[in-house]
Amino acid sequence: ENPVLSEATQAAILELPSEDVALLLESLPGEPRLKVWALISAEERGDVLFEMHDDARRHLINDMEESDLRSMAARLSPQELVELNELIPPKLYSRRLKLMSLKEQTAVNTAMRFEDDQVGRNIDSDFISISEGLTSQQVMRLLRQWEFPSHTDLLCLVNEEGLYAGSVQLTDLFNAHPQQQIKDLKMEDDPAVRADMHMGEIADLSYQNHHAMMPVVDEADHLLGRITSQDILGWVQTEAENQLLQQAGLSEDEDIFAPVKRSAKRRAVWLGINLCTALLASWTIGLFEATLEQVVALAILMPIVASMGGIAGSQTLTLAIRGLALGNLSSSNARIMFRKEILVGLLNGIVWSLVIGIMAGLWFRQPAIGFVIGAAILVNLIFAAMSGVIIPLVLDKFKIDPALSGAVILTTVTDVIGFFAFLGLGSLFLV
């Protein structure tokens, strides 16, 4: 049945941890991918899908027989059920949910109240909460009977109404007197976070607060679960990857081996957007048709003007986007950055307009061409610097992520201004 996979290979695959199986599956195209998938047991399949990107998940799930899908769904953990909820038929989703313990059902329903990027969606319900009325000795006795989940360095306390009442460091408990009230050991800086916070905010907090986990509460101080530094690390890594993909107009779930038609359709959208911006550039050039007919050197040198502007502008843009993300750029100091970037643009503009101007003048044996391209580059670099600061600030004001669309808008601006300056000056001085 599996002519491609030797017995040794099959055995090796079954030994792999689920993260590695996920990676292996994503590294394989259509047929071999399905063959490896067939080896994975119904128990492990949920774990493996949990670690994969959406496209590859969909590929495997769509190919599964009804009965296989049912037996996989019946074994999903609460976290897996939440993560895969959109890919699993609603009937199997609710059947699985009904068969869970009450605690697990609550965990799933809680997570589903939040968006993907909110803390509540990413919480872990496997944690230890303790009534705040106990002594340290009583707590120690309790703990000896339980299994500790990984990344446990805090105990969460709940009061008589069942609301979150603070956290105790496991290590403080270690060092406490047996008769000491557990609530006296509460940390002064409460590490709890709100479930409706964005994961990005949490990442910064987690880096600052030096704990392996943070309790998560809702607006009424119900303790919903915890978030571990591992969950946060996973989210930060995925985010970084997504940002790079988004810059190229790709979906975060893009599968290297997705069907050609689907990939082509998705990418076509980005090509279409880009075509509009390229048409703007062409339209600008078209305004100077008569000039180009007379001075063909302008057509030859056009790409240099546009590309110098695009590069200089994207440098400023990247700095501004980083500043906005880290929080050290805001409207209060934007004017200072604006002024500085214009000066940088001016300096580089002078240097490179001289270099390129002299080169172009010699190439076409016509000093006026050198003057025209030099002036156009100077103008374009200054406008590029201004746009590099203004565009991300404006997008940010309108709550649009500048990392996503900033570069497209910027290059449109630098293309149009570059061509306009270059061909406009050309029509004044060279015709």
Added chain:
Amino acid sequence: ENPVLSEATQAAILELPSEDVALLLESLPGEPRLKVWALISAEERGDVLFEMHDDARRHLINDMEESDLRSMAARLSPQELVELNELIPPKLYSRRLKLMSLKEQTAVNTAMRFEDDQVGRNIDSDFISISEGLTSQQVMRLLRQWEFPSHTDLLCLVNEEGLYAGSVQLTDLFNAHPQQQIKDLKMEDDPAVRADMHMGEIADLSYQNHHAMMPVVDEADHLLGRITSQDILGWVQTEAENQLLQQAGLSEDEDIFAPVKRSAKRRAVWLGINLCTALLASWTIGLFEATLEQVVALAILMPIVASMGGIAGSQTLTLAIRGLALGNLSSSNARIMFRKEILVGLLNGIVWSLVIGIMAGLWFRQPAIGFVIGAAILVNLIFAAMSGVIIPLVLDKFKIDPALSGAVILTTVTDVIGFFAFLGLGSLFLV
């Protein structure tokens, strides 16, 4: 002395944690930055510098008086001394080192044996190691006398020769019988990592192994320290930021408010590299000077051909770079991706060459122009897809980071091929 800062502001700044002071300093230009810096005590200054980017650090250190610098250096922690070693005069560095405890000196000297991106450089020497000859009760008694560092969920064991002998989960110790030998509690999957590993590898491991820390050993099994999930989170966040900056040819340490001259000089290099690629494009256009003189429509439409190729190619490139980084693209499956991407390029090439061909034909009322640009776009999109796979694989083979230079090379290729195809076809069919 501080006319800008009110007393209330000063008090508020002194209350901030060092990470926020660092961010505040990086958000301020020259003068105000130095004013806030003057408020920070010699004790806290090391903490604050530790959290900053190199450029801003240098700005502050260069402005400090000899005596201030000396008193700050004398208070640096081992980790701070390592991090700031290049910015502090060698005399102050060795004076500080000499005044440290033997344990701290070892920590500094160990870290300095490794490169920035190696685990050894980023280790934390604040951890608990225990002789493997003890019983669980003896260990518990010892632990009660010590303070636990944050992120402690493992105890590291050392044998009689002082070599690393395995790790015990704190939670297993909790549940153990008092007379049990600590070495019987050793974890089966040893979580230790080698100090010469790259931080990127560790990030993946840390995500998989579910611990808040990992012991770090050298090639002879000496226990050098530990690395916490927090250290790793910090590194991953910085790396993600750096990758975005590098794509724009910026240094990771670039300061928004760096002096204009220094910024201009640094960015000039990237502009110069880019100029060479733009010159190649111009040179390609120059080959068809005679054609352009006769058909000015070609000059007007040129940017469309180049930009469609650039966008399509960078989509493929980004996917390939992600595949290489995640490890699901290698020479064994590259051919499959190559074939798939060519088909995607072909499909989108057909669609967009029809759209653009018809548009251009109508715009210039000349069907032949539509045919020429359509054919050129088809050719360019297919070559773009091929280059998007081949370029990163070749760079990777030569150990060059494709995320750094891939995009520049790719757009050079798509520009040259696009112009060559477009103008070449134009000179065949339109003249």
